[in-house]
Amino acid sequence: MRRSGGRNGWGTRLALLPLTIALSLGAFGCASSPPGPPGTPPQPTPGVAPEVAPDFAPDTAPEAAPALAPGMDAPRPTGDLWIHFLDVGQGDAVLIEEPSGRRVLIDAGPAGRVADTLQAMGVEELDLFIASHNHADHIGGAAAVIRAIPVRFVMDNGVPHITLTYQRMLEAMREHDVPLLEPEGRTVQFGQATLHILPPPGDPRLGHNDNSVGVILRFGRFHAMFAGDAEGHLWHHWLETLPEPLPAVDLHKASHHGSRNGDIAEALAVLQPRVILVGAGRNNRFGHPHPEALALYEEVGAQVFSTAEWGRIGVRVQPDGSFQVGEGPLFPPAGPEPDEEPQELCLDVNTASVLELQAIIHLDTVRSQLLVSLREERPFTSLDDLVRVPGIGPARVRDIRDQGLACVGLGGR
Structure with missing residues (x-):
């Protein structure tokens, strides 16, 4: 829809896919097998407090369906949902696992780490890979993931990028015949969870950060926001053009790795996140998370956790909407330790x-x-x-x- 001229034939070929293929994401076709050893995150070790933050109880306000999905009845959760913020250095990679075993990966970090980590976690299939935008610190590991693990669908921001990293991702998709979905506003039923896709403007003149795909995850009373590297223009675009306001969220992935030009006060005032997780490299040369971003997060009263400090971080969400932020015993063995400054081809x-x-x-x-x-x-x-x-x-x-x-x-x- 926003791909002028297609992308090496992808835009043209995939535009001919029947609409039912895209809509079948609502059920994701046949389900993956439920998480089990070694894929299931182990329970906390008795006598050890694995949380790096206290339990977060569900909000006491009555449950209401998010405005972005009017009239939609979400399924009542029957198990725990897991959100893994992988330690990829200076970049983002987030794995979401809902109780029945379906998995979505949002971004794949810089080159060389995510595929190994997912395999070490026992991930055998991804129902959907969402590339928030096509910068190397978000899709650097995409080609390796697609070649190592079956991926049913890929969605990106609809704005092509002239880089070797981007071309490698397309080549891997071509090799494995993975359909590419347009970043249209839609509601995707993801097992017992729901994904609300927030479309980008699709204007290449804005750059890739301000063309990031936004995702709101809903699991019962729990809500989380993922906005890629959204900066001021994209936040204002969403605030001003979405048919209904953004919902308040329990968890927010810091936009643009907690940089000074990522999250804006107006958006945070609407989202009111209780916890903000930052994907950044240890000792990164950008100073992420930036003090100005941390000041914004403090203003809304959010607790902040960064992979730069904690390494791999995960969130366990219970069916009642309560959740814990943790590391260590909560999680399966990590993959290879990433470099502090991942090197990418250039x-x-x-x-x-x-x-x-x-x-x-x-x-x-x-x-x-x-x-x-x-x-x-x-x-x-x-x-x-x-x-x-x-x-x-x-x-x-x-x-x-x-x-x-x-x-x-x-x-x-």
């Missing part, structure tokens, strides 16, 4: 050939040749240093950085 502007450089936005043949000549005189020290190339100013440097393909040295951006 084009080093100090070593790439003239032909390779032309894959970078704004670098045509002439500018690529000029870049090579300039680096022979003096290597580039950062992407900001690209303003030395004629025709490349600060605005185009921002475009190059947002594309996520160029780097200087070992992943420097």
Whole structure:
């Protein structure tokens, strides 16, 4: 719907899928087998308090169906739902497991870790993979996941990205014939849980962060919000254009890893989250979560937990809406420990050939040749240093950085 010209044939081919295929997500077809050893998270060890936060009791207010799903009767939960915030370094990857065994993965972190972790957890199938947007710290592990674990459907933000990481994800989908769903506003019945999809504007000029797919998870009286890397424009878009207001939530995944330009006060005032979880790398060079974001979270009275401090974090949600935030004994063995600064494949502007450089936005043949000549005189020290190339100013440097393909040295951006 928002894919001009398609994506290597994907947009055209998948547009012809019968509508019933997309709508079949409401039941996800045949169910995965219920979680069992070794996939079931073990119970807390007797005598050990695994929680890093106290139990959160359900709200005392009467239960009301969320405004985003008028007239919809959600099933009454009969078991625990699990939300795993995987430790992927500087990135996001969230696995949701509902009681009957269906699983949804939202984002797949940087390259190289998520597939191994999911397999170590006993995950044998994913009913849906949602790529909030196509930046490498959210889809870097997507190709490996699709190749290692059967994935029934993929949904992304509908805005193509010219990066090797993005192309690898498409190639893996093509190899395994995984349908790609448009990010339309819809309600997806996910076993005993419900996913409300919040569509992005679909305007490439806004960049990928402000075209993130939003997801509201409902499980009985429990609600959680996942907004990718949403920044101010996207938050205002949702606040102003959704047919009904966003609901108050129990849990919110910090937008844009808790950066200063992620969550906004107006949205948090509506969401009123009780707990905010931040996906960020240990000792990350961005300073996430940023003090300004933490100040916003404090204003709404939310408790904040970060993978930068705790590593893998999980949330167990009981049928009555109460939930615990924990780590350690609550969870199955973790996969390989991620690097503090995960390295992703990129084009080093100090070593790439003239032909390779032309894959970078704004670098045509002439500018690529000029870049090579300039680096022979003096290597580039950062992407900001690209303003030395004629025709490349600060605005185009921002475009190059947002594309996520160029780097200087070992992943420097």
